Amino acid sequence: MIKNAIDVKTNNLDSYWMPFTNNRSFKANPRMLVAAKGMYYTSHDNRQILDGVAGLWCVNAGHCRKKIVEAVQDQVSKMDYSMAFQMGHPSEFEFAARLTALMPNDLNHVFFANSGSEAVDTALKIAIAYHRLTGQASRTRFVGREKGYHGVGFGGISVGGMVNNRKFFGPLLAGVDHLPATYDLEKNAFSKGQPAWGSNWADELERIVSLHDASTVAAVIVEPVSGSAGVIVPPVGYLKRLREICDKHGILLIFDEVITGFGRLGKPFATEYFDVVPDMITSAKGLTNGTVPMSAVFVKSEIYDTFMEGSGEGAIELFHGYTYSGHPLACAAGLATLDVYNEDDLFNRALSMSEYWENVAHSLKGYPFVKDIRNIGLIAGVELESRHNMPGARANEVFALCYDAGVLVRVTGDTIALSPPLIIEKDEINRLFETIGNVLKKVE
Numbered sequence: 001m002i003k004n005a006i007d008v009k010t011n012n013l014d015s016y017w018m019p020f021t022n023n024r025s026f027k028a029n030p031r032m033l034v035a036a037k038g039m040y041y042t043s044h045d046n047r048q049i050l051d052g053v054a055g056l057w058c059v060n061a062g063h064c065r066k067k068i069v070e071a072v073q074d075q076v077s078k079m080d081y082s083m084a085f086q087m088g089h090p091s092e093f094e095f096a097a098r099l100t101a102l103m104p105n106d107l108n109h110v111f112f113a114n115s116g117s118e119a120v121d122t123a124l125k126i127a128i129a130y131h132r133l134t135g136q137a138s139r140t141r142f143v144g145r146e147k148g149y150h151g152v153g154f155g156g157i158s159v160g161g162m163v164n165n166r167k168f169f170g171p172l173l174a175g176v177d178h179l180p181a182t183y184d185l186e187k188n189a190f191s192k193g194q195p196a197w198g199s200n201w202a203d204e205l206e207r208i209v210s211l212h213d214a215s216t217v218a219a220v221i222v223e224p225v226s227g228s229a230g231v232i233v234p235p236v237g238y239l240k241r242l243r244e245i246c247d248k249h250g251i252l253l254i255f256d257e258v259i260t261g262f263g264r265l266g267k268p269f270a271t272e273y274f275d276v277v278p279d280m281i282t283s284a285k286g287l288t289n290g291t292v293p294m295s296a297v298f299v300k301s302e303i304y305d306t307f308m309e310g311s312g313e314g315a316i317e318l319f320h321g322y323t324y325s326g327h328p329l330a331c332a333a334g335l336a337t338l339d340v341y342n343e344d345d346l347f348n349r350a351l352s353m354s355e356y357w358e359n360v361a362h363s364l365k366g367y368p369f370v371k372d373i374r375n376i377g378l379i380a381g382v383e384l385e386s387r388h389n390m391p392g393a394r395a396n397e398v399f400a401l402c403y404d405a406g407v408l409v410r411v412t413g414d415t416i417a418l419s420p421p422l423i424i425e426k427d428e429i430n431r432l433f434e435t436i437g438n439v440l441k442k443v444e
């Protein structure tokens with residue numbers, strides 16, 4: 001417990017422009033978090049808040065793990081920053097080697113950035129440059145997916161498919177098309193795990209490729225499981241079919257695993273869970289347990305080798321990078337995070353908890369306004385009927401009432417999206433869903 005609860009009303013809240021937030025209503029009724037440990041936050045009014053969303057899908061090992069905190073403290077006292085271009089420091093190479101060991105097949109090179117959005121832009125740029133180096137410079141188009149979320153850079157919102165994230169920002173990247181979302185409540189509502197129906201949605205890729213001609217298409221990017229659009233689980237066979245079509249046409253396949261990486265599905269990455277290997281994987285969040293911002297793009301050897309062999313002697317192979325690529329504090333946090341995942345066997349723990357999680361999540365079927373429940377690994381989405389002409393309003397009310405009841409959930413549209421730290425216990429799973437159930441009985 002924090003001894004001196006902070007009186008948020010006395011602070012000036014005006015200066016800070018908060019991201020993806022209704023600033024005016026937040027500032028009228030602020031919710032501040034001032035400390036965190038394990039499964040719980042401490043709120044400014046000294047309450048313990050059960051974290052049902054691992055921060056923002058990132059704190060997979062739970063908050064303020066001693067080993068991670070100490071590793072960052074130790075690193076910052078030794079070397080705060082190391083020049084990122086033309087210079088290296090040992091822990092970025094060690095981290096890269098340990099990360100690629102978690103990857104299947106030959107996805108054994110990794111590029112570091114600082115956020116999921118940057119990882120996505122990096123992957124898109126690598127795709128175009130790769131084709132250019134292989135003599136296929138006409139391959140510049142991307143195919144994303146409706147309802148997809150790939151961060152907020154211009155690349156990410158262009159391939160993404162969430163309308164509010166796109167409509168304010170002009171014409172976006174040229175030459176992008178979108179697959180349909182794999183979302184059909186008539187056929188798939190209340191599926192447990194992967195819905196049986198819908199692998200044929202992948203065939204839309206054939207239509208898109210023939211419309212533009214394969215010679216113009218660089219890459220397809222999808223989230224294996226969509227998170228931000230409200231937890232949409234891929235139908236059985238869908239991702240495999242995408243892989244086949246990409247292979248047939250020489251198109252790169254990118255999995256955006258920013259939320260599915262690091263044990264969320266009970267495997268290191270979703271690629272292993274679904275047994276489909278893409279050409280690139282973007283990752284962030286659980287990479288450092290959310291402790292220090294960092295993201296990563298994993299690429300197949302063939303891509304890396306093409307850059308190494310296709311560039312002249314002494315030339316920089318990829319004109320891209322960030323001041324904070326491979327930041328020493330992020331690498332220290334990341335290495336310690338991998339230790340904690342290993343020592344606690346957290347990915348297997350998530351796998352063994354996922355059936356219990358699924359059953360408790362689906363116990364909300366029949367509660368007021370619940371029109372679908374979706375789940376996979378330690379992820380669940382509870383979709384509510386929207387209020388007339390007020391999309392998102394009901395879920396926002398649920399969010400606020402859950403917080404008052406000591407449980408942090410996340411809402412997107414009218415879906416309550418849950419993704420707890422992988423250390424969650426059964427009684428905490430019960431409490432999470434019981435709280436939501438009780439709140440649903442109270443909302444209008």
Ligand SMILES: Cc1ncc(COP(=O)(O)O)c(C=O)c1O
Pocket residue numbers: 114115116117118120149150151152223227228256257258259284
């Ligand atoms: C699938 C996916 N890609 C990219 C991002 C963007 O990550 P960031 O917010 O770190 O830029 C997110 C964030 O939630 C995400 O879920």
